[in-house]
Amino acid sequence: MAYAHGHHESVLRSHAVRTVADSAAYLVSSLFAGARILDVGAGPGTITVDLADRIFPGQVVGVDAAPDVVAIARAAIGERTNVEFRVDDAYALDAPDASFDIVHAHQTLQHLERPVDALREFRRVAGPDGLVAVRDVDYGGVIWHPLIPALDEWLEIYHGVHRGVSGEPDAGRRLKTWAREAGFSRIEASASVWVFDTEDKRAWWGGMWADRVLASAFAGHARRLGLADDAQLERISDAWREWAAHPDGWFLMPHGEVLARA
DSSP states (O other): OOTTTTTTTHHHHHHTTTTHHHGGGGGGGGTTTTTTTETTTTTSSSHHHHHHHHHHHHHHEEESSSSSHHHHHHHHOTTSSSSEEEEETTSSSSSSSTTSEEEESSSSSGGGGHHHHHHHHHHHOOOTOOOOOOEEOOOOOOEEOOHHHHHHHHHHHHHHHHHHSSSSSSSGGGGGHHHHHTTOOOEEEEEEEEEOHHHHHHHHHHHHHHHHHHSSHHHHHHHHSSSEEEEEEHHHHHHHHHHHHHOEEEEEEEEEEEEEEE
């Protein structure tokens, strides 16, 4: 699987602060002590270990396609005995049929060329009584203030990079459709948002993207695909810092969510 963002520090910086509360609140009411959970696309593992704490003594397995990131995630386990991380393939999971109560994937389907095939595989390992929970952003619905022109350029380039490498950046609105096409018969769809508005949140989010557009794989893909040159990327980086410093700065990212059962 090609990953548009890559695993530069600026990318992992955004992944390593995620929790169940801010990234999987729609799933909380379905969690129970003793559950068996598979977390697909676990990244640095912060959501995974949070899930493990919430369902103890149940077991959580976090999987990712990138060995380097799996190594980082393993360092987050600490003294926990009910969580493990391993390299795996979302299209061909190394797990028997119906071996998990819950299969969870956060910000994963948007990066896959075949999200419906992945959902079919999630359905297999969840079995007829298991739950599949997926949440993905929808970049087509992102809004911000103040209206800095270079951020419009960023969003256009982002869509081009994401689709040019792999996946669908407007995945959130498609999750229900994908779940239906994957054969799920009971689908509960919802939505939630991330908002970056305070000085600290703006500094973190804007600073992260100011670095990402220059130093991560995103920048390399933008150049390779002919979507941006160095001067444009520098201008976008400066725009992110301008937005972060503005006292009225506000940024909203909508997410689609689906709880699906076979």
